[in-house]
Amino acid sequence: MEEEKKSLFWADQLARQTIERGKREGRTPNIKCQQTPSGGKHIGNLNDVLRAYFVYKSIIEKGERCDFVHGSDDRDPLKDIPAKIMDLEGKWHSSGEFQSIQNYLGHPLCHVPDPFGCCQSWSRHFTKIWMEGIEQLDVHPELYYNDDLYKEGKFDRYVETVFRKKEEVSKIVQEFQGSKQEGYIPFDAICPKCGMLTNVNGFDLEKKTVSFVCGGKAIKEKKTQGCGFEGEAPWREGKLQWRFEWPALWCIWNTAYEPFGKDHWEGSWKSGVEIMKRVYEVEPPIPFVYEFFLVNGKKMSASKGNVYVVQDMLKVMEKEAFLFFYAKRPEKQRDLELGEIYRLIDEFDLAERIYFNQAEDRSENREENTKRMYDMSVPEKPRACPKRINYSFASSLAQVYNIDECMKRLKELGHVSESPLDEKLARERLELASFWAENYAPPEMRVKVNAKEEAQKIREGMDAGVKEVLIEFALLLDEEEKELYEKMKGECKEKGVEMAKFFESAYTALLSKNKGPRLIPFAKALGKERVMELMGA
Numbered sequence: 387m388e389e390e391k392k393s394l395f396w397a398d399q400l401a402r403q404t405i406e407r408g409k410r411e412g413r414t415p416n417i418k419c420q421q422t423p424s425g426g427k428h429i430g431n432l433n434d435v436l437r438a439y440f441v442y443k444s445i446i447e448k449g450e451r452c453d454f455v456h457g458s459d460d461r462d463p464l465k466d467i468p469a470k471i472m473d474l475e476g477k478w479h480s481s482g483e484f485q486s487i488q489n490y491l492g493h494p495l496c497h498v499p500d501p502f503g504c505c506q507s508w509s510r511h512f513t514k515i516w517m518e519g520i521e522q523l524d525v526h527p528e529l530y531y532n533d534d535l536y537k538e539g540k541f542d543r544y545v546e547t548v549f550r551k552k553e554e555v556s557k558i559v560q561e562f563q564g565s566k567q568e569g570y571i572p573f574d575a576i577c578p579k580c581g582m583l584t585n586v587n588g589f590d591l592e593k594k595t596v597s598f599v600c601g602g603k604a605i606k607e608k609k610t611q612g613c614g615f616e617g618e619a620p621w622r623e624g625k626l627q628w629r630f631e632w633p634a635l636w637c638i639w640n641t642a643y644e645p646f647g648k649d650h651w652e653g654s655w656k657s658g659v660e661i662m663k664r665v666y667e668v669e670p671p672i673p674f675v676y677e678f679f680l681v682n683g684k685k686m687s688a689s690k691g692n693v694y695v696v697q698d699m700l701k702v703m704e705k706e707a708f709l710f711f712y713a714k715r716p717e718k719q720r721d722l723e724l725g726e727i728y729r730l731i732d733e734f735d736l737a738e739r740i741y742f743n744q745a746e747d748r749s750e751n752r753e754e755n756t757k758r759m760y761d762m763s764v765p766e767k768p769r770a771c772p773k774r775i776n777y778s779f780a781s782s783l784a785q786v787y788n789i790d791e792c793m794k795r796l797k798e799l800g801h802v803s804e805s806p807l808d809e810k811l812a813r814e815r816l817e818l819a820s821f822w823a824e825n826y827a828p829p830e831m832r833v834k835v836n837a838k839e840e841a842q843k844i845r846e847g848m849d850a851g852v853k854e855v856l857i858e859f860a861l862l863l864d865e866e867e868k869e870l871y872e873k874m875k876g877e878c879k880e881k882g883v884e885m886a887k888f889f890e891s892a893y894t895a896l897l898s899k900n901k902g903p904r905l906i907p908f909a910k911a912l913g914k915e916r917v918m919e920l921m922g923a
């Protein structure tokens with residue numbers, strides 16, 4: 387236990403607190419995360435799930451018990467329609483194709499029809515896609531829907547408490563939402579006539595109903611137009627407003643730990659703590675606030691359509707590398723540059739070597755922490771350090787040859803061993819890097835090898851010394867990488883050509899650009915014969 391106490395890994399620290407709380411309360415601690423199935427959830431929202439998962443995993447590893455649940459807030463209203471939405475095959479569609487959905491703004495998501503018609507509702511469709519993404523990461527929380535909890539009466543106690551303590555509730559609403567009128571009831575009914583969520587104006591504790599005149603609920607600063615229907619509806623067919631619903635869920639699940647984005651920190655978390663103390667009289671969970679992600683320097687936004695989901699990311703990176711990104715310190719804002727995804731993967735590869743004591747750690751993380759981050763991100767750990775193909779190298783190669791040909795060359799050059807695991811990992815990386823090159827690589831990472839004639843024309847404009855050095859390089863290509871490099875240094879010196887000039891010229895002759903993938907491994911993979919042709923040897 388002594389060793390554990392020293393762990394710097396953020397999730398280990400939270401795991402300890404969560405275990406202690408469970409012991410103190412004499413029950414299995416619950417870890418919860420949740421999403422509103424709005425249709426626009428992205429890898430930034432995944433923070434919620436993974437910041438919960440790593441703590442859960444740490445607890446289980448310590449041999450302790452813990453429950454891990456994921457909620458779908460599917461009685462929330464449809465507030466707007468994302469610019470693009472995904473079908474069950476993982477294909478994005480412009481939401482313009484589905485005009486009729488506009489008629490459901492203000493309706494609870496569990497009652498909005500599935501735009502693709504394949505699932506029971508909008509909520510079920512997008513929850514399905516979301517959960518499939520999570521399962522692909524080998525993360526398996528137990529899923530629940532708020533709609534079910536309301537129907538089953540799980541919220542009854544808390545709805546009743548909110549109504550019984552209406553004076554205290556009103557005070558809290560005033561403290562946190564000063565614009566609401568005194569006596570405001572933080573509960574919405576689903577109008578049986580038009581299906582919209584609507585504010586209520588009274589309740590009946592005996593009949594367990596609320597009364598309302600349908601209309602006028604604010605959704606994103608706009609007022610929805612209700613139908614004016616005046617009547618009553620059972621509690622179980624409505625919902626507590628978010629500020630009261632979230633803490634009610636903590637009570638229903640006995641939540642001991644919950645992560646959430648910093649947007650909740652100032653607002654609903656603070657009111658939630660007061661509600662737990664003064665209304666439900668239960669201790670709030672251990673909170674954990676994470677920072678948001680940027681993608682290509684911008685906030686992901688469903689309405690703008692620059693949204694990526696797990697399924698998109700697993701087309702360009704291994705799930706371990708993707709998880710590793712989320713194991714990093716959560717209080718720092720991270721930017722995921724899709725054009726530079728190889729940097730992140732290099733970082734993961736390095737962490738792997740550090741884990742297997744084949745490299746030292748010089749990063750922001752101390753060595754033990756890096757090892758722990760790796761440990762937590764890799765669901766099935768290899769027995770020995772795998773030999774990975776550098777991602778940028780893989781992407782360059784995959785732009786020149788098909789995957790089988792790449793594999794053949796990599797094996798010949800000793801980049802891939804005969805071990806089935808190495809082979810599997812190399813093939814997987816080539817496929818990922820190939821997809822990345824096609825879809826996200828910036829111009830400087832795109833590679834097209836010149837035809838013989840093109841290269842010849844380019845070489846004509848070069849100095850005599852440079853031409854000779856290039857020929858020598860092609861002829862020496864069978865040498866080991868290190869020796870070849872040393873020999874080229876001598877060769878360049880002799881011919882009065884600067885090394886930088888040699889590299890630039892070699893790239894120009896091969897690729898018509900002055901930079902490219904690491905020259906020696908790349909040229910070796912092209913093969914001596916082809917390089918000789920291009921260098922005029």
Ligand SMILES: [Zn+2]
Pocket residue numbers: 474500502503504505506510511
């Ligand atoms: Zn569907």
Ligand SMILES: [Zn+2]
Pocket residue numbers: 577578579580581582600601612613614615
């Ligand atoms: Zn209505």
